[in-house]
Amino acid sequence: MxxxxxxxxxxxxxxxxxxxxxxxxxxxxxxxxxxxxxxxxxxxxxxxxxxxxxxxxxxxxxxxxxxxxxxxxxxxxxxxxxxxxxxxxxxxxxxxxxxxxxxxxxxxxxxxxxxxxxxxxxxxxxxxxxxxxxxxxxxxxxxxxxxGLRNLPIFFHEFGHLLYTLHKPEMDDLVNELQKEIKNRIHPNVVRNDQYARKQETERDTVVATWYEWAQECFCDAVGFVMCGPSFAYAFSMYLRILGRSQYQMSTEELKNSTHPVTWIRIQLLANRAREMGYSVVADDLEEKWNDVATALGVTQDFGGFYDADSFLPVIQQKLDDMLTETSPREFEEAEVSNQITESTFSSPVALLNMAWQKFLVDPDGYREWEKKAIISFLDI
Structure with a gap:
């Protein structure tokens, strides 16, 4: 030895x-x-x-x-x-x-x-x-x-994971509260005591347990939007919307073992938050683009009981609001997403990213040249 x-x-x-x-x-x-x-x-x-x-x-x-x-x-x-x-x-x-x-x-x-x-x-x-x-x-x-600038807004989602970790005990408590709310919303109308009822209870417990990790991802998406505004929504949507059928629908077995919600669910939550914050144009764009791809794929909204918009969405958004209050991420300022070039455009990353997306959406052919100059200006400050 x-x-x-x-x-x-x-x-x-x-x-x-x-x-x-x-x-x-x-x-x-x-x-x-x-x-x-x-x-x-x-x-x-x-x-x-x-x-x-x-x-x-x-x-x-x-x-x-x-x-x-x-x-x-x-x-x-x-x-x-x-x-x-x-x-x-x-x-x-x-x-x-x-x-x-x-x-x-x-x-x-x-x-x-x-x-x-x-x-x-x-x-x-x-x-x-x-x-x-x-x-x-x-x-x-x-x-x-x-x-480049277009995908950098996704950093804000990842930053959300850091915020969750820094507030983990309190955040876990809030997620547990959400899980209880979800369980209440999928409780059967008639209580039985047989093998079928036990199977249903197991399935409900699986849905509830799955939302522990799903809630964290939805929180990080919310952090992305409240910190970075429309540019986060556009970057997140474009990055994931053409990655295949699994972004829109999963089998029940896949849902049981997933650490992330089906991306289409996340888009619905993101669009709802954008609309509630006064950005209906952004919300409409998200929904339209994802619906177009879903139609092309022949996919309909079926999340195997793991998500029901009418029942789940209000309580999820309320709990995400509580999580945002707990962690207090910096919220974007209206001037940073107005897409008007000012002296602060290149000193505020949020303003720069939103301007980048506006330039890309309006003039994709001229975007590359603009981006090169914008990055130089940002790094020179």
Whole structure:
């Protein structure tokens, strides 16, 4: 065991020192917007180095009674290094100048909330998602989306997941309240005590349980709209509406195992929120586009009992409002979505994203050239 632990810790020490060297090299050319994240990751790497050196020091004592503790610490150290080497270090080692756009948006986004403002953010390549690796956060973003404006509003949805985590006990309580409301709305009119009734009860419990994760996604969509306005609705809709039948309808078995609501449900909730906030044109556009695709696919609204607009929508929206009150995300200002170019257009990410979508919708052929100039202006501020 002594020799085995010595081998593993020697190997770990070598890899940690190698990673320290790589981080220092990459830091030289990394965008300034990544500095806070780099500082955090280098600190974690230094901590791992101290731990492995301590293990090696204890092993030099050749005390049999220490081996069990050293084994336990080596296991923990190995897992921590795998996380650092496999996920956390990647945004630094892959960093390039084009990251500045996304990183500047994320800096601004985190700064809008008192509990998020000191959490360093980074980006990595991948489908839109977020890794809550506290005390830092990594936003996965498709490669081309990192370099343009149209899809950046989706960051606001991912930011919603961070807000949920920062308020998790209170948010879980609100979701549990929603689950109880939903269960009440699918309770049978006649109570029976037979095998069929027990089967129905199991199915109702499945629907209720599914809404625990679904509610979180709907909350993040709501965060996206109240923070970013119409540009979030347009970006979210276009990104998902042509991804096939599963965005519109799933089988009962698929619904049972899904972590996200059918996207068509989310669009209905998003359109309802837009309309309630006075953006009927946006709501109509969402509904029209999704209905057009659904018709082309031959899909009708059938969500297998997991969602009923007449019964579920009011209570869901009310509970989402409560969740927004609890987390207090920054709400967009009317001037930021008016699509009028002002001095603040390039200093406010929300104004810039809404202007970008207006330009794209009105003049798609001229959009690319406008976007290039807009990004330069934004980064120069």
């Amino acid at each position: 002594q020799e085995l632990l010595k081998q593993n810790n020697d190997a770990l020490c070598h890899e940690i020192e190698q990673l320290q060297h790589l981080l220092s090299e990459s830091e030289v050319d990394a965008p300034d917007e990544l500095n806070a994240y780099i500082t955090q990751i280098k600190k974690e790497c230094d901590n791992l180095h101290q731990r492995v050196l301590r293990n090696l020091k204890y092993l030099e004592l050749k005390q049999q009674n220490l081996l069990k503790d050293i084994l336990s610490e080596t296991e923990l150290l190995t897992f921590d290094f795998f996380a650092l080497n496999g996920q956390k270090a990647s945004p630094i080692l892959r960093a390039c100048t084009s990251d500045r756009l996304s990183l500047k948006f994320l800096q601004w986004l985190h700064a809008t909330h008192p509990q998020a403002k000191n959490i360093p953010a980074a980006i990595c390549d991948g489908e839109f998602s977020i890794w809550l690796i506290q005390p830092s956060t990594i936003y996965c973003t498709p490669c081309t989306s990192q370099r």
